[in-house]
Amino acid sequence: MAVPKETIWEIDPHTSAKHKILEGYLKAWFPVISRFNPVINYIDGFAGPGVYSKGELGSPIIALNVANQHTSDLKGNINFVFIDEREDRIANLIEELKNISLKSNFTAHPIRGKFHEVLDEALGNLEKEEKVLAPTFVFIDPFGFSGIPSTIIQKLLTIPKVEVFINFSVDSINRFIGTKDVEFHIDELFGAEKVSELFAASKDRVRDLRDLYQIMLNSLARFVRYFEMRDEDDRPIYYLFFASNHELGHLKMKEAMWRVKKEGDFKFSDATDPNQIVLFEKEDFGEEVFNLIKEKFITGKYDVEILKIFVENETAFLDKHVTQALIFAETNDLIEVDPLKTDGSKRRKGTLPNGVIVNLK
Ligand SMILES: C[S@@+](CC[C@H](N)C(=O)[O-])C[C@H]1O[C@@H](n2cnc3c(N)ncnc32)[C@H](O)[C@@H]1O
Numbered sequence: 001m002a003v004p005k006e007t008i009w010e011i012d013p014h015t016s017a018k019h020k021i022l023e024g025y026l027k028a029w030f031p032v033i034s035r036f037n038p039v040i041n042y043i044d045g046f047a048g049p050g051v052y053s054k055g056e057l058g059s060p061i062i063a064l065n066v067a068n069q070h071t072s073d074l075k076g077n078i079n080f081v082f083i084d085e086r087e088d089r090i091a092n093l094i095e096e097l098k099n100i101s102l103k104s105n106f107t108a109h110p111i112r113g114k115f116h117e118v119l120d121e122a123l124g125n126l127e128k129e130e131k132v133l134a135p136t137f138v139f140i141d142p143f144g145f146s147g148i149p150s151t152i153i154q155k156l157l158t159i160p161k162v163e164v165f166i167n168f169s170v171d172s173i174n175r176f177i178g179t180k181d182v183e184f185h186i187d188e189l190f191g192a193e194k195v196s197e198l199f200a201a202s203k204d205r206v207r208d209l210r211d212l213y214q215i216m217l218n219s220l221a222r223f224v225r226y227f228e229m230r231d232e233d234d235r236p237i238y239y240l241f242f243a244s245n246h247e248l249g250h251l252k253m254k255e256a257m258w259r260v261k262k263e264g265d266f267k268f269s270d271a272t273d274p275n276q277i278v279l280f281e282k283e284d285f286g287e288e289v290f291n292l293i294k295e296k297f298i299t300g301k302y303d304v305e306i307l308k309i310f311v312e313n314e315t316a317f318l319d320k321h322v323t324q325a326l327i328f329a330e331t332n333d334l335i336e337v338d339p340l341k342t343d344g345s346k347r348r349k350g351t352l353p354n355g356v357i358v359n360l361k
Contacts, residue, residue, distance in 0.1 A: 003143045007088040011052035014229050017260050018167065018240065019062055021227070022139060024256030025165070026066040032248060033135050033161075034076035041136040042067075045115035046147070047082035049089040050096035059139060060093060064100055064108065073103075079134075080108045083118050085147075115140070116152040123155055135161035144172045146182065150191030150216060153243075157220035163244035165253075168213055168226070170206050171237045177205070190216060206236055217243040223250035225316070227257055251312055258318060273315070286328030289321045297360055303342055305354035326352045335360055 004010075026042070033040050042063055050058040057065070060082045067078055084090050090112040097108055111118055126133055138156055140148055148166065156162045173189075176182045178196040186195050190212060202208045210226065217224045221243035229238050242253045292315055293307055308322045329335040338357040341347050347356050 007086075007092050008049050008051060008053050011054070011056045014231075014237065015052075016056070017229065018141070019057075019059065020260045021240065021253075021256045022059060022165070023062050023066055024259050025253050026063055026137070027070070028252035028255070029137055029249065030067050030070060030074055030078065031072060032252065033137075034074045034078065037076055037135050037161075039077045039079065039134040041079045041081060041134055043081045043083070043119070043136060043138045044141070045083050045119070045138060046141045046143075047084045047089070047093060047110070048141075049084075049092035051092070058093075058096075059141065060108075060110075061096060061100065063139075064097075064102065064106070067106055068100065068103060075105070077105045077107070080106065082108065082110045083113055083115050084110075085112065085114050087112050115142075115147055116149055119152055119156070123159075133159050133162060136163075138162065138164045140164060140166040142167065142169070144169050144176075144185075145189050146185035149188035151188070153217070154191070154220055157217075157243060157245075161246065163221075163242070163246060163249055166241045166243075168210070168239040168241050169237075170209055170239055171235070173209055174205050177209075189213075210236075210239055213239075213241065217241060221245055223247070223313070225250065225253065225257075247313065251318075254312075254316060254318060257316075284324055284328075285317060285321045286324035289315070289317050289325035290329045290334065292317075293322075293325060294360065299360050301338070301357050301359045303354065304352055304356045304358060307358070308354065323352050326358060329358075329360075333361075 030040075044060050044063065047060045048058045050061050052058060060080070064080060067074060067080075082090075082093060084093065090110050093110050097110065102108060123133065136156075136159075142148060145168075153164060153166075156164055173186060177186055177199060183194075183196060187193055192198070198212070199205050199208055214224060214226060222245045224241065224243045226239045226241045228236050229240070231237050242250070244250055244253070289311060292311070296310055296314075297307070304322070304326070307326075308319055311317050311322050312319060326335065326337075330337060336359040337347065337352075338359070339347055340357075341355040342357060343355055
């Protein structure tokens with residue numbers, strides 16, 4: 001898609017998948033984080049005008065609606081910061097915001113400016129005042145790849161309780177890499193010089209670009225996942241990278257991804273481990289997840305809880321998939337399940353809660 005010049009443009013079909021993930025995640029993130037923190041921030045660094053040409057909602061309005069319409073009242077203060085470099089788009093967003101009556105503990109700050117400059121300044125001011133940024137979720141959704149220098153990502157992720165969700169436009173990076181005018185943006189995105197030379201001999205540039213970005217984020221955050229969006233010709237168009245140091249945040253993001261599954265002709269998958277690409281299409285992943293468990297653990301006895309911690313923290317799968325895996329394994333005689341649980345009580349037949357001991361054969 002060519003970069004739109006108008007204030008408001010037509011929504012791309014795959015944008016709605018991105019919005020559903022964002023929405024799904026915020027439904028969990030706002031209540032979890034605001035329960036324990038009096039102030040939290042939601043920053044949309046590339047906010048856009050708030051609406052698309054046929055009236056579809058843009059990311060700032062989606063985020064505000066999630067907070068406003070949350071079933072349990074969110075008690076803490078939430079600062080919504082919406083940044084866009086274009087005056088017309090910020091003006092349009094301000095108009096859209098007038099249609100929303102925000103709860104008294106929420107504030108919206110539309111700011112015209114460049115994402116990294118606005119944040120650099122704000123973080124610099126906090127540092128001078130010896131203050132730490134409150135827990136913050138940063139949505140980074142540029143049209144292409146310019147304007148997200150690795151330096152700002154590094155600054156953000158070294159602050160406790162800050163997480164980022166980045167639209168990594170691999171398709172446009174792949175198309176423009178090596179082009180003189182944009183070289184600088186690609187170099188700053190990766191925080192390296194002459195990135196194009198690194199990829200000169202690459203046989204799979206999309207994969208290598210994605211891997212390099214993952215390595216960069218992995219050096220900054222404990223949990224890094226990426227989700228791959230492919231077009232109808234099965235070509236990757238973008239990756240949504242999530243980076244966080246928060247175990248529960250990571251889990252909630254995975255849950256949001258699993259809820260989105262398939263979007264029209266677009267395929268959406270977790271590809272964080274390229275050897276284990278997970279398409280969110282099937283219902284039963286028992287065999288796949290059991291194979292992952294077998295790769296990780298040697299034969300012997302394990303509390304189900306240990307297996308769940310591994311699957312939740314280190315794979316694309318969820319708690320319910322561990323149950324599927326163990327049901328698959330028990331049915332196929334690949335495990336034995338102890339009749340007694342770790343606390344000495346009897347295991348109820350057919351159940352696999354924490355405390356049940358399984359013997360991997
Ligand atoms: C893909 S659109 C954002 C769409 C929006 N996040 C949504 O989901 O509805 C990217 C926006 O970023 C703005 N933009 C481009 N470069 C920017 C920069 N360096 N800093 C802030 N905004 C920028 C553009 O004007 C455009 O409105």
